[in-house]
Amino acid sequence: MSVPSSHARSAVAAPLLRVRTMAVVALALLLSALGLTLSSTPANAAGNATVSILHAVPGATVDVYANGKALLTNFKPGTLTDPQSLPAGTYDLKVVKAGAGADGTAVAEAKDAKVPAGANITVVAHLDADGKPTLTPYVNDSSRVPAGEARLIVRHDAAAPAVDVRADKKVVFSGLTNPDEKSAEVPAGTVSADVVLAGTDTVAIGPADLTLAEGTTTIVYAWGSAEDKNLKLAVQKIATNTNPNGVPGGTGGQADATSPVALGLVGLGAAGLLGLGGVLMVRRHRQGMSAAR
Numbered sequence: 001m002s003v004p005s006s007h008a009r010s011a012v013a014a015p016l017l018r019v020r021t022m023a024v025v026a027l028a029l030l031l032s033a034l035g036l037t038l039s040s041t042p043a044n045a046a047g048n049a050t051v052s053i054l055h056a057v058p059g060a061t062v063d064v065y066a067n068g069k070a071l072l073t074n075f076k077p078g079t080l081t082d083p084q085s086l087p088a089g090t091y092d093l094k095v096v097k098a099g100a101g102a103d104g105t106a107v108a109e110a111k112d113a114k115v116p117a118g119a120n121i122t123v124v125a126h127l128d129a130d131g132k133p134t135l136t137p138y139v140n141d142s143s144r145v146p147a148g149e150a151r152l153i154v155r156h157d158a159a160a161p162a163v164d165v166r167a168d169k170k171v172v173f174s175g176l177t178n179p180d181e182k183s184a185e186v187p188a189g190t191v192s193a194d195v196v197l198a199g200t201d202t203v204a205i206g207p208a209d210l211t212l213a214e215g216t217t218t219i220v221y222a223w224g225s226a227e228d229k230n231l232k233l234a235v236q237k238i239a240t241n242t243n244p245n246g247v248p249g250g251t252g253g254q255a256d257a258t259s260p261v262a263l264g265l266v267g268l269g270a271a272g273l274l275g276l277g278g279v280l281m282v283r284r285h286r287q288g289m290s291a292a293r
Contacts, residue, residue, distance in 0.1 A: 047088050047117045054080045056126040056157050056223035057133050058230050061098040066091045074098050080236060088117035122236060126157035126223050129178040136179045141217060142240050150188045150212035151240065153219045155181040160226035162198035167191035167210070174198065188214035195222050195233070205231045215240055 055077050064072040072081075075098075090112050096104040123137045138155060145151050154165045156176045165173040165182075168191050173182040175198050194206030205222055212218050217238040224231040 048085045049088060049116060049118065049121075050083050050085050051121055051123060052081050052083045052236070053123045053125065054157075054221060054223075054234055054236070056124050056221060056234065058127075058224055058228065063096050063098050063100065065094040065096070065102050068092075068102055070102065078232070078234070080234060122219070124155070124157050124179075124221060124223070126179070126221075127159035127225055129159060129161075131159040131225060131227065134179070138181060140219070140238055141183065142238060145185060145215050145217070145240050148188060148214060149185045150214055151183065151185050151217040152212060153181055153183045153217060155179070155219065155221050157221050157223045158226065158231055159224070159228075160204060160222070160231060163195050163204060163222065164198050164200075165220070166194050166196060169194075186212060188212050193220065193233075195231075205233055208233060210235065213237075 055075055058077050061074055061076050062072075063070060064075065092111050094102070094106050096102075096106060121137045121139055123135060125133065125135050128134045136157065141151065141153065152167075152172070154173050154176060156163060156178045158178060160178070162175050162177045164171045165176060167186070172184060172186070176182055190209055190211045192207045193210040194208070195204045196202055197204055204226065210218065210220070217240055219236040219238065221234040221236070222231065223234060
């Protein structure tokens with residue numbers, strides 16, 4: 001399929017708020033705290049937040065506790081949680097090595113962590129450009145997509161230099177750096193996607209077939225470490241708002257929190273160690289583009 005040129009613009013990132021609580025707040029946001037389940041709390045309920053998390057740091061498996069209760073166990077690298085609708089509120093949070101138990105030594109801990117109402121994000125635990133663990137929450141764009149098209153968002157969450165993203169060997173996004181994202185609306189269909197070093201034809205990740213369904217948003221995450229040779233892609237599918245002039249997108253993401261989010265992984269084996277000390281990077285991204293025909 002053909003891919004339009006000059007069709008994307010970089011997301012504009014606001015200043016970063018750095019807090020030394022690696023993975024704690026974001027991990028708890030995706031969990032059904034205090035016994036809540038997805039079916040009992042609709043995603044659009046007032047005062048709730050809808051959150052998914054991608055564990056994109058190679059080499060560490062953890063357990064997460066909130067208010068003394070085990071909320072997530074054996075959380076492994078490469079895992080993307082289903083979207084969770086959670087009540088706004090305040091939580092005491094603790095992350096320990098898998099199997100350590102509630103009384104185990106905290107790898108990271110936060111008291112009175114606030115879960116804001118109205119948030120709809122994917123939080124990615126990943127390596128920064130220097131290979132240090134960090135968290136980046138991204139706002140997911142579920143706005144309407146024109147008929148016959150799909151939204152493609154690419155997020156650079158790898159310890160790797162600037163890259164270009166190609167579809168069918170044509171550059172769609174150029175010069176993408178960690179932890180930024182770029183977005184475009186492209187014709188719906190299936191493309192062969194790969195990631196190359198910026199300005200070159202040197203393939204860093206892929207190729208992999210990527211299906212861009214009409215009316216949906218597909219988010220591709222590049223993660224891992226170039227130095228450790230474990231770069232991978234993760235793919236998240238999110239339904240957009242109803243488009244009366246096109247085929248509605250499938251469920252997932254913000255449209256139906258009871259449906260699983262699709263996750264695809266390609267690349268080499270996982271390696272490396274995770275020190276969960278780290279930084280919480282809160283970055284708001286503005287996504288979108290103006291279509292060039």
